[in-house]
Amino acid sequence: MAVEVLEPFLKGDTGRNTRGLLRLIILCTIAAAAVASRLFSVILDPWFNFRATKYLVQNGFYSFWDWFDDREASHPVAQLVYEPRKPAEEPKRTRTWHPLGRVTGGTLYPGLMVTSGIIYHVLRFLSMPVDIRNICVLLAPGFSGLTAFASYLITSEMTTSPSAGLLAAIFMGITPGYISRSVAGSYDNEAIAIFLLVFTFFLWIKSVKNGSAMWGALTALFYGYMVSAWGGYVFITNLLPLHTFVLICMGRYSPRLYVSYSTWFALGTLASMQVPFVGFLPIRSSDHMSALGVFGLLQLVAFVEFIRQQVPNKQFQTLLRGLIFVVFVVSMGVLVLLTVSGVIAPWSGRFYSLWDTGYAKIHIPIIASVSEHQPTAWPAFFFDLNLMIWLFPAGVYMCFQQLKDEHVFVVIYAVLASYFAGVMVRLMLTLTPVVCIAAALAISSILDTYLVAENPIPKETQANGQATSDSIKSAADVIKDSLRSTRNPVLGIYSYVSKASVVGAVTTYLLLFVLHCTWVTSNAYSSPSVVLASKLPDGSQHIIDDYREAYYWLRQNTPDKAKIMSWWDYGYQIGGMADRPTLVDNNTWNNTHIATVGKAMSSREEVSYPILRQHDVDYVLVVFGGLLGYSGDDINKFLWMVRISEGIWPDEINERNYFTARGEYRVDDEATPTMRNSLMYKMSYYNYNALFPAGQAQDRVRGSKLPAEGPQLSTLEEAFTSENWIIRIYKVKDLDNVGRDHGSAVAFDKGNKKKKTAKRRGARVLRVE
Amino acid sequence: MRWFVSLLLITLLGLVQGLSSTGSRLLVVIEESSEKAQYSTFWDDLEGKSNNCRGYKLTFESPKNDKLSLFQHGERAFDHILLLPPKSKGTSFYTITGDVDLPSSGLGPALTPKLLLQFINQNGNILLTLSSDSPTPTSISSLLLELDIHLPPDRDSLVVDHFNYDTASASEKHDVLLLPQGSRIRSDVRNYFGGDGTIAFPRAVAQELGNSSPLLAPILRAKSTAYSYNPKDEAEVVEDPFAVGEQISLVSSMQARNSARFTVFGSAEALENKWFDRKVKSVDGRDSKTANREFAKQITAWTFMEVGVLKVGRVEHHLSSITGDAPGNDSVAQLGYLNPTIYRVKNDVTFNIEISEYSYDQLTPLKVDASDALQLEFTMLSPYHRLDLVSISQTPNSTVFSRTFKLPDQHGIFSFRVNHKRPFLTNVDVKREVTVRHFAHDEWPRSWEISAGWVWIAGVWITIAGWVAFVGIWLWSEPAYEQSKGKKMQ
Amino acid sequence: MQVPSQLLSFLLILCAASFSVAATWGFEDATVSVNKKGAGVGGGFKGKITENKALSEPVILGALDNLKILLTTKEDNKAKRPHQTFLLVEDPKSKLDTSFAFQVRENGKGKIELTQKDLPTQLLSSTEPLQVSLVIASFGSSKPYNAKALDLTIEINSGSPLPASEKPLRYGKLPEIHHIFKSDPTSPPKIITLVFTAAVIAALPVLLGVWITLGANLNHFSKAFSSSPIPHALFFCSILAMEGLFFMYYTSWNLFQTLPPAFGIGLITFLSGSRALREVQGRRIAGLR
Numbered sequence A: 001m002a003v004e005v006l007e008p009f010l011k012g013d014t015g016r017n018t019r020g021l022l023r024l025i026i027l028c029t030i031a032a033a034a035v036a037s038r039l040f041s042v043i044l045d046p047w048f049n050f051r052a053t054k055y056l057v058q059n060g061f062y063s064f065w066d067w068f069d070d071r072e073a074s075h076p077v078a079q080l081v082y083e084p085r086k087p088a089e090e091p092k093r094t095r096t097w098h099p100l101g102r103v104t105g106g107t108l109y110p111g112l113m114v115t116s117g118i119i120y121h122v123l124r125f126l127s128m129p130v131d132i133r134n135i136c137v138l139l140a141p142g143f144s145g146l147t148a149f150a151s152y153l154i155t156s157e158m159t160t161s162p163s164a165g166l167l168a169a170i171f172m173g174i175t176p177g178y179i180s181r182s183v184a185g186s187y188d189n190e191a192i193a194i195f196l197l198v199f200t201f202f203l204w205i206k207s208v209k210n211g212s213a214m215w216g217a218l219t220a221l222f223y224g225y226m227v228s229a230w231g232g233y234v235f236i237t238n239l240l241p242l243h244t245f246v247l248i249c250m251g252r253y254s255p256r257l258y259v260s261y262s263t264w265f266a267l268g269t270l271a272s273m274q275v276p277f278v279g280f281l282p283i284r285s286s287d288h289m290s291a292l293g294v295f296g297l298l299q300l301v302a303f304v305e306f307i308r309q310q311v312p313n314k315q316f317q318t319l320l321r322g323l324i325f326v327v328f329v330v331s332m333g334v335l336v337l338l339t340v341s342g343v344i345a346p347w348s349g350r351f352y353s354l355w356d357t358g359y360a361k362i363h364i365p366i367i368a369s370v371s372e373h374q375p376t377a378w379p380a381f382f383f384d385l386n387l388m389i390w391l392f393p394a395g396v397y398m399c400f401q402q403l404k405d406e407h408v409f410v411v412i413y414a415v416l417a418s419y420f421a422g423v424m425v426r427l428m429l430t431l432t433p434v435v436c437i438a439a440a441l442a443i444s445s446i447l448d449t450y451l452v453a454e455n456p457i458p459k460e461t462q463a464n465g466q467a468t469s470d471s472i473k474s475a476a477d478v479i480k481d482s483l484r485s486t487r488n489p490v491l492g493i494y495s496y497v498s499k500a501s502v503v504g505a506v507t508t509y510l511l512l513f514v515l516h517c518t519w520v521t522s523n524a525y526s527s528p529s530v531v532l533a534s535k536l537p538d539g540s541q542h543i544i545d546d547y548r549e550a551y552y553w554l555r556q557n558t559p560d561k562a563k564i565m566s567w568w569d570y571g572y573q574i575g576g577m578a579d580r581p582t583l584v585d586n587n588t589w590n591n592t593h594i595a596t597v598g599k600a601m602s603s604r605e606e607v608s609y610p611i612l613r614q615h616d617v618d619y620v621l622v623v624f625g626g627l628l629g630y631s632g633d634d635i636n637k638f639l640w641m642v643r644i645s646e647g648i649w650p651d652e653i654n655e656r657n658y659f660t661a662r663g664e665y666r667v668d669d670e671a672t673p674t675m676r677n678s679l680m681y682k683m684s685y686y687n688y689n690a691l692f693p694a695g696q697a698q699d700r701v702r703g704s705k706l707p708a709e710g711p712q713l714s715t716l717e718e719a720f721t722s723e724n725w726i727i728r729i730y731k732v733k734d735l736d737n738v739g740r741d742h743g744s745a746v747a748f749d750k751g752n753k754k755k756k757t758a759k760r761r762g763a764r765v766l767r768v769e
Numbered sequence B: 001m002r003w004f005v006s007l008l009l010i011t012l013l014g015l016v017q018g019l020s021s022t023g024s025r026l027l028v029v030i031e032e033s034s035e036k037a038q039y040s041t042f043w044d045d046l047e048g049k050s051n052n053c054r055g056y057k058l059t060f061e062s063p064k065n066d067k068l069s070l071f072q073h074g075e076r077a078f079d080h081i082l083l084l085p086p087k088s089k090g091t092s093f094y095t096i097t098g099d100v101d102l103p104s105s106g107l108g109p110a111l112t113p114k115l116l117l118q119f120i121n122q123n124g125n126i127l128l129t130l131s132s133d134s135p136t137p138t139s140i141s142s143l144l145l146e147l148d149i150h151l152p153p154d155r156d157s158l159v160v161d162h163f164n165y166d167t168a169s170a171s172e173k174h175d176v177l178l179l180p181q182g183s184r185i186r187s188d189v190r191n192y193f194g195g196d197g198t199i200a201f202p203r204a205v206a207q208e209l210g211n212s213s214p215l216l217a218p219i220l221r222a223k224s225t226a227y228s229y230n231p232k233d234e235a236e237v238v239e240d241p242f243a244v245g246e247q248i249s250l251v252s253s254m255q256a257r258n259s260a261r262f263t264v265f266g267s268a269e270a271l272e273n274k275w276f277d278r279k280v281k282s283v284d285g286r287d288s289k290t291a292n293r294e295f296a297k298q299i300t301a302w303t304f305m306e307v308g309v310l311k312v313g314r315v316e317h318h319l320s321s322i323t324g325d326a327p328g329n330d331s332v333a334q335l336g337y338l339n340p341t342i343y344r345v346k347n348d349v350t351f352n353i354e355i356s357e358y359s360y361d362q363l364t365p366l367k368v369d370a371s372d373a374l375q376l377e378f379t380m381l382s383p384y385h386r387l388d389l390v391s392i393s394q395t396p397n398s399t400v401f402s403r404t405f406k407l408p409d410q411h412g413i414f415s416f417r418v419n420h421k422r423p424f425l426t427n428v429d430v431k432r433e434v435t436v437r438h439f440a441h442d443e444w445p446r447s448w449e450i451s452a453g454w455v456w457i458a459g460v461w462i463t464i465a466g467w468v469a470f471v472g473i474w475l476w477s478e479p480a481y482e483q484s485k486g487k488k489m490q
Numbered sequence C: 001m002q003v004p005s006q007l008l009s010f011l012l013i014l015c016a017a018s019f020s021v022a023a024t025w026g027f028e029d030a031t032v033s034v035n036k037k038g039a040g041v042g043g044g045f046k047g048k049i050t051e052n053k054a055l056s057e058p059v060i061l062g063a064l065d066n067l068k069i070l071l072t073t074k075e076d077n078k079a080k081r082p083h084q085t086f087l088l089v090e091d092p093k094s095k096l097d098t099s100f101a102f103q104v105r106e107n108g109k110g111k112i113e114l115t116q117k118d119l120p121t122q123l124l125s126s127t128e129p130l131q132v133s134l135v136i137a138s139f140g141s142s143k144p145y146n147a148k149a150l151d152l153t154i155e156i157n158s159g160s161p162l163p164a165s166e167k168p169l170r171y172g173k174l175p176e177i178h179h180i181f182k183s184d185p186t187s188p189p190k191i192i193t194l195v196f197t198a199a200v201i202a203a204l205p206v207l208l209g210v211w212i213t214l215g216a217n218l219n220h221f222s223k224a225f226s227s228s229p230i231p232h233a234l235f236f237c238s239i240l241a242m243e244g245l246f247f248m249y250y251t252s253w254n255l256f257q258t259l260p261p262a263f264g265i266g267l268i269t270f271l272s273g274s275r276a277l278r279e280v281q282g283r284r285i286a287g288l289r
Helices: A002-010 A012-036 A048-065 A111-125 A132-158 A162-174 A176-182 A190-210 A213-229 A233-249 A255-272 A286-310 A314-341 A349-355 A357-363 A378-385 A388-401 A405-423 A425-450 A458-464 A466-478 A496-523 A546-557 A568-578 A591-602 A605-614 A634-648 A673-677 A679-685 A742-750 B002-015 B033-047 B113-121 B138-146 B292-303 B330-335 B451-476 C002-022 C190-213 C221-227 C229-251 C255-285
Strands: A532-535 A541-544 A619-623 A716-721 A727-732 B025-029 B057-061 B080-083 B125-129 B158-160 B176-180 B198-202 B216-221 B227-229 B249-255 B261-265 B279-281 B287-289 B309-319 B342-344 B348-359 B362-365 B375-380 B382-388 B390-395 B398-406 B412-422 B425-437 C025-035 C046-049 C059-061 C066-075 C084-090 C097-101 C109-115 C130-137 C145-154
Touching: A012 A132, A012 A162, A048 A111, A048 A132, A048 A568, A111 A132, A111 A190, A111 A213, A132 A162, A132 A176, A132 A190, A132 A405, A132 A425, A162 A176, A162 A425, A162 A496, A176 A190, A176 A378, A176 A425, A176 A496, A190 A213, A190 A233, A190 A255, A190 A405, A190 A425, A213 A233, A213 A255, A233 A255, A233 A286, A233 A405, A255 A286, A286 A314, A378 A388, A378 A425, A388 A405, A388 A425, A405 A425, A425 A496, A546 A568, A546 A619, A546 A716, A546 A727, A568 A619, A591 A605, A591 A634, A591 A679, A605 A679, A605 A727, A619 A679, A634 A679, A673 A679, A679 A727, A742 B113, B033 B057, B033 B292, B113 B125, B113 B138, B125 B292, B198 B292, B249 B292, B261 B292, B309 B412, B309 B425, B362 B398, B382 B398, B451 C190, B451 C221, B451 C229, B451 C255, C025 C059, C025 C130, C025 C145, C046 C145, C084 C109, C084 C145, C097 C109, C221 C229, C221 C255, C229 C255
Parallel strands: B025 B057, B025 B080, B080 B125, B125 B261, B342 B425, C059 C145
Antiparallel strands: A532 A541, A619 A727, A716 A727, B158 B227, B176 B198, B216 B249, B249 B261, B279 B287, B309 B348, B348 B362, B348 B398, B375 B382, B375 B412, B390 B398, B412 B425, C025 C046, C025 C066, C066 C109, C084 C097, C084 C130, C130 C145
């Protein structure tokens, strides 16, 4: 019965419409699912991006552009024609990067803030006043929905099977690899960048396919948007030229390619140069030179093609080939020359660290010190991508089968991205989309093959699959009868058993995948970083809230302008939660300043104190996990501080001195003097023995017994220690009132008397005025 | 505005009784009240009975008194302390125990070094007098050690000078030194102890000042031929004197970072009545009267904050471009452009500071002598500018110093800093934080103002013109000749 | 027996008086010698000092030498030990001084040895020769002696530098600091700029010339406008308007003033453009191009 009823909807025009409608509905549900799966727990990091957005919304685009961030809530450039200010109106000024300040407009990617700003104003225009905070919270999930849609589009470009796109969409929507960066409240550049990445690729494919300048221009437009949103745009900048280059080498040059690439390059480069932070990089830095080179090459090739049309002459063509080669080589030489002579900036450090995983650790520890810049552990792949990771190769293989331009693109993308993802955890993000696409291709082809209800009859397949057949044909043209599959294009399964079993299996996998994603998202990626959750023996959850306790203490008990020194990881948190100025924060734009903090932390008190004075630091904050066994503490990060400061003061700080003779990193009796005299060590273990019976002091992270007598501090005094000793705050003493050095002052207070100058030996010391 | 400020200060002065700018409660620690009589003139001078009103409220206490306490409810109970050397020779009272905390160490439980130091840290001033014929309590000497002032290791050693002594009173023992009133210790340092009288210094205790501390300053130094010896051990001949020559400081001062003052006076006896204007005869036979009384006044005046006290009035900074006629005048204030929180790189900025000096009984305009200067630093981490401020105007009781300069071409959080530390003057450390921002996008010169840009600008507009022309031709051109059909537009 | 007694007493008084007047401190046979390390006895400098008469030429004290002074102190030509027998070393420039006590025996024989190690660093580092004088004095009424004995030149040997004596911190006036500004970017000489600008501008006539020689013309103008006037007019004007907009943006407007009209004009360009170009295409198809 039902079959007859459904009949008209599944056949002919109405059929196409219904399918279109269905597809639309499915897509919407997918988007909804994508958003929903990101709402497990909502915490907005009240940190820089959010502050910047608020500033943008309050003060408008231009003053945001010229923003000099000393974290003073007011004075955008508009206000700089000075209004009278009574001390009463004096705004609370708490500053970051004290005392350097930060030219924010020029050192950030404004895309994120501008996006939410626009959304905010649009909603206001539609008389839907929404708090900017909510927009920021929900931006990432919202864009993840769009990403799902984008991956649907790009996948549909790859294959004719409609299901592939939908699969890709749902994969993209719920894969942990992407959720990790886009849960509600994680308000960071990646939130919109991934959508832009995928969509730009889609547009690129589109333009390469139809060779239309319009699509090329659109690609350029979104490329510009991408540039304004995320530093990862360099990935696109190099991937598209590579694609083009490979196509040319495959002898696939076509006017379509020429039009699309030239349009994209010209417009895209201009667009990217509009971002202050990028500025002239596109023509100055080597990271962008490949695009330029390929552009030039393309012109040459086009020229040759043009000539060939005019003169069909074998020798002449070889001559031209030679010419191309020569010109290409020469231009390369020039490029190298410019790079050497310094006109073109050499490859940026981050770029090198992509090729040599050891590079960063030596040359730019500031980058290597970030956990997400470490090489990826293999389990991470399965953890983030689950079953897709083994469908991925299958999908790529299928791209090889019908090797059209867009498939070439996918293949290249796959190769590059999987390499990068192996190098940096963070770049897992760029791998995820292509994995989704490939996996979708694989699964869809399986389903398409096994889900056909009635046995396949050759002509019928011809009928319902016009596109497939000619695609196959073209593939056949490309690869001359080398693949068996292309020789007899009639595919089909006859036994219901196999169909059922395979389909069943695949379905189970998919269900498992969903389960996995949900579990990972709820457990791994939705816990706020400031609150530590731990399980008590009885399994109940115990919340460790030292961070907020400490920040609250700072907020309540220190003067507004008190400068807090801490390692940069906590900069945004202190700025956001404690609302106090910090020396350095998570935006690591000034390596030297961070190195200074590192030096202060890793030197002797006598060395550190002048540094603290110079930067008028009032409080020093350290994170110490020894009591609780919280491994993410400063002693474990300490070596990075040492390395970073060693990078600037190689002769004063030497990493070797912090290791024992046997090259161990220890905090117990074995620890080297340098280690035990370092400010960080002292601050971490000061008074720690008091918690334990004599000589029983135990560090639960390092799992080592501490020296019997704890370190002594003379230039700092303990101000606050949180419940579980995770956060310890020290106050920097002022100079001694009567001009003694702190050591003797402390000694005097302890009551030991200075020895009288006994019989003097050697020359007298005369007092000069 | 300014007259108002000064008026305020004057009224404030009215409130403060006596001369000292910090207070008039003076504790005199004297062991036997019988000795009070010997210093009566000194007391009178302090209380200001006889001459002009200094109006200190003297409280005489014995160190033995157990109820004596420098603090009350954690606050200072006195503004100044004057310590007279304990007379009793008996070692019963002074034990030589090393521990400074025990009351037995000299001056009783109320005057342990810690308490005295705390007194200083709470802005209390101390005038400590020593005397060679009563050994210095260990508590005192250890306190002095903390301040890097050294006393002879063996008690009751004294200073003699066979070339400058009072032949009238000490023809045999030469232990009454005759010295001219203090001269400035450095050419650029103000001298508060000057005068052309001679001071008689009977049986003084030598002090040696450590070379490191900038807080110390000698007020009265011995002559190059003087030396300190111990009459008991070194009666015959002196082999290795504790201190010799100019290095012997007879009166030395320490001004703490919080400007609290601490003076060591080498000879308590010099303050006794009998040495106030008394006839003395120098070696070369000149007769003269001692200037001890005046000197005592100078010393106490300085120690108890009657002179050399600086007060900062208004501190202003503003763009020099938007000022009215004179910089820092009230028109600027009315414009409301005073003390902005942010400037731009390369702004021209004017900084004004109003400082007055308290001398004896009123605020006077601060005068900086030519060899010295009041300096302004514009600093971030390290000073980018350090400029001498020039005095631009004076009021009855203050001087306004000012300087106009161009902000450095470096953005950041800077601070105007006037950090005026000088010997014998209270510390002035004024700090005003301002933000210096970078150029905004529309504050750069426009492209056509840069001659090098003309080429590119021309290029742009030429291209546009060409493009328009091309459109025209594309739209409305008729092929010139058939065979070139469509070629033109390739 | 009266007279002699009076005489005696008188004599006594006399000599007492003469005593009290005459008694002065002094010294005799004072020898100065500098023993060089290595060079045997009498290797170095030798000299004699007499009262109130300093050595003419300065004595040189090397890093390893030691200065030795022997003398006999006397009170009125009678060898006697005074309480103070000092060697007063003074730096004439910085007016810093310090004294060194002689070892004097009962019979007034005194000796002192001095090496660079005994001298305070501030004196060691002084540029001018140090002024060394003898101070002999004691209690009582007799006249003390203080006179310059010799000039002492310190020879710092380069091998062993002075013990570091950096100037201790003293509060006072500090040297002025003036920030050194980065120099402003410079433009090349105007002539060159103008030449190149001219060249650029010249490119336009050249281009037009080339087109005209290639036979570009506007003959179809009338035809185009007769067939579809509005689209052509709108299209061309909208393009001009767009350029005008760019000009406004370049000179005065900001982004938000520019974008809305840009969208409007863009729309017009798109619509009218499609029509106009269709007309052009029509002509091409008609073989008129």
